[in-house]
Amino acid sequence: MGGDSRYVGLWYVAPYVIGLALFIAFPFIASFYLSFTDYDLLSRPEYIGLDNYKKLFTRDRTFDKSLKVTLIYVFTTVPLKLVFALFIAVVLNYRLKAINLFRTAYYVPSILGGSVAIAVLWRYIFADTGLVNMAIIALGGEGINWFGDPENALFTITLLRCWQFGSAMVIFLAALQSVDKSLYEAAAIDGAGPWQIFRSITLPLITPVIFFNLIMQTVQAFQEFNGPYIITQGGPLKSTYLLPLYIYDEAFKSFDMGYASAIAWVLFAIIMVLTLIAFWSSKKWVYYAGDKRS
Amino acid sequence: MAAFPDLPKHSGSGERDAPTQLEIKLRRKARFNAALRYTLLTVVGLIMVYPLVWLIGASFKTNAEMFSSPGFWPKNPTIQGYIDGWQTSTPYTFGRFFLNSLWIIIPKTIGTAVSCTLVAYGFARFEFPGKKILFASVIATLLLPNVVTRIPQYLLFRDLGWLNTFLPLWVPSALAGDAFFVFMVIQFLRAIPRDMEEAARVDGANTLQTLVFIVVPMLMPALISVCLFQFMWTMNDFLGPLIYLSSVDKYPVSLALKLSIDTTEAFAWNQILAMSVLALAPSLAVFFLAQKYFIEGISTGGVKG
Numbered sequence: 155m156g157g158d159s160r161y162v163g164l165w166y167v168a169p170y171v172i173g174l175a176l177f178i179a180f181p182f183i184a185s186f187y188l189s190f191t192d193y194d195l196l197s198r199p200e201y202i203g204l205d206n207y208k209k210l211f212t213r214d215r216t217f218d219k220s221l222k223v224t225l226i227y228v229f230t231t232v233p234l235k236l237v238f239a240l241f242i243a244v245v246l247n248y249r250l251k252a253i254n255l256f257r258t259a260y261y262v263p264s265i266l267g268g269s270v271a272i273a274v275l276w277r278y279i280f281a282d283t284g285l286v287n288m289a290i291i292a293l294g295g296e297g298i299n300w301f302g303d304p305e306n307a308l309f310t311i312t313l314l315r316c317w318q319f320g321s322a323m324v325i326f327l328a329a330l331q332s333v334d335k336s337l338y339e340a341a342a343i344d345g346a347g348p349w350q351i352f353r354s355i356t357l358p359l360i361t362p363v364i365f366f367n368l369i370m371q372t373v374q375a376f377q378e379f380n381g382p383y384i385i386t387q388g389g390p391l392k393s394t395y396l397l398p399l400y401i402y403d404e405a406f407k408s409f410d411m412g413y414a415s416a417i418a419w420v421l422f423a424i425i426m427v428l429t430l431i432a433f434w435s436s437k438k439w440v441y442y443a444g445d446k447r448s
Numbered sequence: 449m450a451a452f453p454d455l456p457k458h459s460g461s462g463e464r465d466a467p468t469q470l471e472i473k474l475r476r477k478a479r480f481n482a483a484l485r486y487t488l489l490t491v492v493g494l495i496m497v498y499p500l501v502w503l504i505g506a507s508f509k510t511n512a513e514m515f516s517s518p519g520f521w522p523k524n525p526t527i528q529g530y531i532d533g534w535q536t537s538t539p540y541t542f543g544r545f546f547l548n549s550l551w552i553i554i555p556k557t558i559g560t561a562v563s564c565t566l567v568a569y570g571f572a573r574f575e576f577p578g579k580k581i582l583f584a585s586v587i588a589t590l591l592l593p594n595v596v597t598r599i600p601q602y603l604l605f606r607d608l609g610w611l612n613t614f615l616p617l618w619v620p621s622a623l624a625g626d627a628f629f630v631f632m633v634i635q636f637l638r639a640i641p642r643d644m645e646e647a648a649r650v651d652g653a654n655t656l657q658t659l660v661f662i663v664v665p666m667l668m669p670a671l672i673s674v675c676l677f678q679f680m681w682t683m684n685d686f687l688g689p690l691i692y693l694s695s696v697d698k699y700p701v702s703l704a705l706k707l708s709i710d711t712t713e714a715f716a717w718n719q720i721l722a723m724s725v726l727a728l729a730p731s732l733a734v735f736f737l738a739q740k741y742f743i744e745g746i747s748t749g750g751v752k753g
Contacts, residue, residue, distance in 0.1 A: 163574025
């Protein structure tokens, strides 16, 4: 390895190159090919052209339902979570003595949130006679059928993921703390109110992290699996049957690898298009302060 | 929002002896503001943490008490849930499942730390042909949804004869497969000045010696963050084991917990909650022992992106 040849760096990144080729690049291409085949693991994959995609878009009502549920889930969970995370970060970004204590308390759920144990906990606290309904009844309300009613079940998963707003909040808070305080003082002297300062100084300066959080949370939300799989098994009436669950069932229960790959590619295409739209539109709303970007 | 400028210091000398109307008003407003923030943060914090607190209390309750009161404190505390839950309905105890988790976590964490260090060093300190496109692939992988590569990965591991072993769960990570960590270490390394490394090179150390003796000690905080996150994520990982492991004797904690819901749900809630507490305990312990690395890690990986 020694020496200063121009290939030394390549040796160091070699593990990554091998891993990239074997576990990412090859599977990526292979799954695209598989999506045009009929493959049940027993015989060789059989090329069937666009049949999988035709079936998906014309005859598969489960796909329609699953796609609709997925889009509803993503477009409620991501905005709710980010707005809440930003709100709490703004409240926390003040000369408070207990800032670290609060930051820790809020961060714990996002550390644990993906686990099976938390999904189990969610089933109990949102059960008919669970913690949440007991609290609602104690406050004089009427218990809600969280998981039994198709209208509510998906929202319960959304609540679970909003409960994990901590990691997005920590990123927002770090950005807020790096905003130059003299800007606030100058604006206050010029007579700007708190809301005005937030809208015209704070918000533009933290658009890079808003953008980052938006992309990461969206990609994550589209791949939600543990929550609905463990808490509701996709039900009732497929109201929480997100696309990753459908892909899992097709691939590893029905062993229809070709069809599952086609669904995965549709999901991938949706994520890609939304990501590209976000990147393209970011030129218009994300503000990069000249040399501050490393 | 630090919307209010610091109030002028009260010097107690000269003509500014008594505070002006405006100062009193501003100070009162600031105090009200702080009180409002504390109240809001405390209420939200309690709502956030209470489910976890309830979980711990409930794991010591009897089944009958579980759904009868929202309180935390059990009336007749019992550890029966822990005793019965630990035995499981399988031939194995939860001890076995914790060990299985450990056998996945150890190679995965060490492999991640070593491979990320090498790869980040290569990217941050050397020029080589193809560097730009390879670095772009790190970013692309960061955004690539796993769902699209999962099926061929499964077929690949099947052909390698790795199904129902731990290998599919850690080998990709040991080849720097988690772009998030690679990216995080690269960012961290870029912020470290190169003077020390250059001095070592002048003194005749080769690049590997420089890496091991100079760079790695300085990278330690980042590497600890990487290991802690990898530990948490592996403890939480459910889909990987679900796809690759088929025999119960190889189940990690996450899968065993799901199995115990499926097999014991109808009657033994307290067993399941007790095992949930145990399943969360390692992550909670690690988090509280090392929380500063988590916060730093997430801020480095996220903000500088």
